[in-house]
């Protein structure tokens with residue numbers, strides 16, 4: 001039986017995680033995910049891994065089929081998602097090599113397919129607190145136990161890409177007080193919430209965004225990947241440790257219960273709505 005409890009999305013420089021994997025092709029109503037899903041058991045927990053850019057990094061951030069990726073995880077049974085990423089820093093005190101467990105995002109993307117609710121169910125899911133508090137607490141613990149500098153909160157600005165930011169854009173984000181910049185957290189994290197999965201981000205800081213640090217003029221992908229690679233064993237260990245900490249009672253770390261009460265017209269969801277909404281169950 002192809003199933004998993006915990007899903008992990010790998011990002012730039014993060015194309016594999018598990019050993020003794022079973023590779024499964026998953027089809028979705030939104031088309032194919034970025035790659036096959038890799039299934040394995042880690043400390044008794046059933047885990048699914050999916051590299052969001054594909055295993056050979058052939059899909060740029062603005063072309064990822066986020067709905068297919070998130071649906072694939074949910075259709076396998078995942079109740080929570082670990083969503084690590086490479087990210088730039090917008091503040092001097094957040095240095096390359098540090099990890100940030102973001103608690104907010106700012107969406108600066110455009111034109112991405114970013115909802116499952118295109119009708120007939122009309123509902124408005126709140127992204128006010130997209131990231132799951134228990135998963136965040138456990139991630140912070142895992143990072144600290146590995147001796148890595150951890151920022152316990154942070155706002156990630158998600159830009160459309162594939163280009164990086166101009167110095168003026170970067171200064172704008174810096175002046176707003178936001179800490180982290182990336183191209184993939186939106187809509188990935190929000191879509192997890194729409195399907196009732198708890199989600200946690202771990203941002204591995206690979207660079208100072210352009211102009212943030214006097215010594216760093218312009219970000220480039222080569223340097224980002226080099227810094228990521230030199231920290232890739234650390235992030236993998238943190239993800240594996242976090243998997244071991246996630247409670248077996250997954251209802252504690254999913255958000256399904258929140259969602260049954262969020263229909264757009266103010267009425268409670270009918271049994272039929274819930275059946276459609278929970279089509280994946």
Ligand SMILES: CSC[C@H]1O[C@H](OP(=O)(O)O)[C@H](O)[C@@H]1O
Nearest residue numbers: 011012061085086182183184224
């Ligand atoms: C390789 S530089 C830009 C690239 O790195 C980040 O990837 P991911 O979020 O998948 O780890 C960023 O979002 C861009 O896609």
Ligand SMILES: Nc1ncnc2[nH]cnc12
Nearest residue numbers: 086087088181182183209
């Ligand atoms: N500076 C940056 N901007 C956007 N995405 C990134 N991913 C890694 N570093 C980044």
